[in-house]
Amino acid sequence: MYVNIDINSVVTPFLTRIAKQETVTKEALYPFVDIYANTHVTDLLFNIFDQYSATDSKHWTTYREKYLQKIENNLPVDYTKEFEGIYILNQKYRLDPFAVWINRCQDIGINPWISIRMNDCHCPDEDTCWLRSDFFYEAQEKGWMLGDAYGYYRKCFNYKIPQVREKMLAYIEEQLFRYDVYGIDLDFMREIFCFDYLKENMDECVLIMNDFMRSVKEISKRAEAHHKHEIKIAVRLTRDIEQSLAFGFDARTWAKEQLVDVIIPSPRFRSSDSDMPIPTWKTELPGISVCAGIEMLVSFVNGLKFTTAEIVRGLCAKYLSDGADGIYLFNYFVDPGESGKFEKEMTVFNTCGSLEQMQKLPMRYVLIEQESDMCPAGFTPWQPLPLTVDEKETKLFLKTAEIPAGKCVYLIVGFSVGSPKTTKIRLNGDLCTDYKRISLDLSDCMETPQPTNYISPDTLCYAFKPDTVHPDGRFELSFSSSEPAKIEWIEITMF
Numbered sequence: 001m002y003v004n005i006d007i008n009s010v011v012t013p014f015l016t017r018i019a020k021q022e023t024v025t026k027e028a029l030y031p032f033v034d035i036y037a038n039t040h041v042t043d044l045l046f047n048i049f050d051q052y053s054a055t056d057s058k059h060w061t062t063y064r065e066k067y068l069q070k071i072e073n074n075l076p077v078d079y080t081k082e083f084e085g086i087y088i089l090n091q092k093y094r095l096d097p098f099a100v101w102i103n104r105c106q107d108i109g110i111n112p113w114i115s116i117r118m119n120d121c122h123c124p125d126e127d128t129c130w131l132r133s134d135f136f137y138e139a140q141e142k143g144w145m146l147g148d149a150y151g152y153y154r155k156c157f158n159y160k161i162p163q164v165r166e167k168m169l170a171y172i173e174e175q176l177f178r179y180d181v182y183g184i185d186l187d188f189m190r191e192i193f194c195f196d197y198l199k200e201n202m203d204e205c206v207l208i209m210n211d212f213m214r215s216v217k218e219i220s221k222r223a224e225a226h227h228k229h230e231i232k233i234a235v236r237l238t239r240d241i242e243q244s245l246a247f248g249f250d251a252r253t254w255a256k257e258q259l260v261d262v263i264i265p266s267p268r269f270r271s272s273d274s275d276m277p278i279p280t281w282k283t284e285l286p287g288i289s290v291c292a293g294i295e296m297l298v299s300f301v302n303g304l305k306f307t308t309a310e311i312v313r314g315l316c317a318k319y320l321s322d323g324a325d326g327i328y329l330f331n332y333f334v335d336p337g338e339s340g341k342f343e344k345e346m347t348v349f350n351t352c353g354s355l356e357q358m359q360k361l362p363m364r365y366v367l368i369e370q371e372s373d374m375c376p377a378g379f380t381p382w383q384p385l386p387l388t389v390d391e392k393e394t395k396l397f398l399k400t401a402e403i404p405a406g407k408c409v410y411l412i413v414g415f416s417v418g419s420p421k422t423t424k425i426r427l428n429g430d431l432c433t434d435y436k437r438i439s440l441d442l443s444d445c446m447e448t449p450q451p452t453n454y455i456s457p458d459t460l461c462y463a464f465k466p467d468t469v470h471p472d473g474r475f476e477l478s479f480s481s482s483e484p485a486k487i488e489w490i491e492i493t494m495f
Helices: 011-019 063-068 080-091 097-107 135-142 148-153 162-178 202-227 241-246 251-256 278-284 309-321 343-351
Strands: 002-005 043-049 111-117 183-187 232-237 262-265 289-294 297-299 326-329 363-366 387-389 394-399 409-417 423-427 435-437 460-464 474-481 485-494
Touching: 002 111, 011 080, 043 097, 043 162, 043 183, 063 080, 097 111, 111 162, 162 183, 162 202, 183 202, 202 232, 202 251, 232 251, 241 251, 241 278, 251 262, 251 278, 262 278, 278 289, 289 309, 309 326, 309 343, 309 363, 309 485, 387 394, 387 474, 394 485, 409 423, 474 485
Parallel strands: 002 043, 002 326, 043 111, 111 183, 183 232, 232 262, 262 289, 289 326
Antiparallel strands: 363 485, 387 485, 394 474, 409 460, 409 485, 423 474, 435 460
């Protein structure tokens, strides 16, 4: 199991707290990674770059420069609060937290990686931003950004510009020679918009990105000679091979030329995406390890709705049974100084790397959509819900992990319009007649959380107990209704 550790959300507060201690040694930094020891986590990916570098760099604005910065974009700024922890640790105690953590990972048997956000564009509407590099303003002035057609992503750097690619390659080389790591993770889901794909000749852009990846591979080979061991290359892309290609990322060529070792099909942020086509990735990228990326969120439609451990287990079990070589968790924030605040995350780390173990525990397979803005123009996003139902039969197909004998299985359906009284629901051909309205107290029905926490209050949910289920986890659902009906939520719960 891979865990990507965010550069800002947990690293910054942890280091700020440590720096306020009376004295600081490298041992004070160990708890940040020690909490992953003896869990299912095998690989930790330290995000060292979004648009500033959390490490020393000759090529990008660093944490030190941001700490000292007083003027940005001709406006007064003060970023001392954001960067005081890492600045004090480095300047006063001569400690590089990432070097300490990388070495500590090797001591406790976890593979350390560095992870680089390849085109982060936080705060596009702000005049200044603590996450922003000085290069941002140069690129903006010279027209090296994608432009207004891309909305929130309009200030992403355009990788067709040689200076953008050269700057990123120089940073990759610098950091791979600085840190003795197991691998490097190129996070193109921050952001996937690296070319003006709406206007450019994308065949040309694909060739540009292929050459970029060849350069990364060449750099890694030289770093391998320097560190005297193999260095893995991982890349995080969007959910689908063809959609990634439309954005300029040719994973098939990368696999054919052995430019990468790991591909992570992944959502971006707003949902976890419950049906990424992992078998297709596996078939079309022979020899490449394919890991399923799982976000912390269920849906962004009604605000931030976080997964439970049961939902994560359902996603992980489904993808591992689909043939995924591993699980890659993104935005699972764990700060060991916040005692008791990350029980769910630790449950995930302790249970979600083993399909056999997960099948013994409660799981929820929730139908979760692809984010609309992660689907390129010309493609239809995978968004089976909401589902409008009428007299004509509508079918959906779901696949979970295999269902062990003795499991109690429920189908949960949420209606914003209509109800089971006027809607025929069939599960694998059998009419579902045994149902009950889910109330706040599920103790009489099931042991896992109910979906009221994730959907709007006007959606009424019903739990169906099927007489039989296929042990292979195949579910064919069909719906028809004599009156207008709209379904907002579907899940298979088992315990």
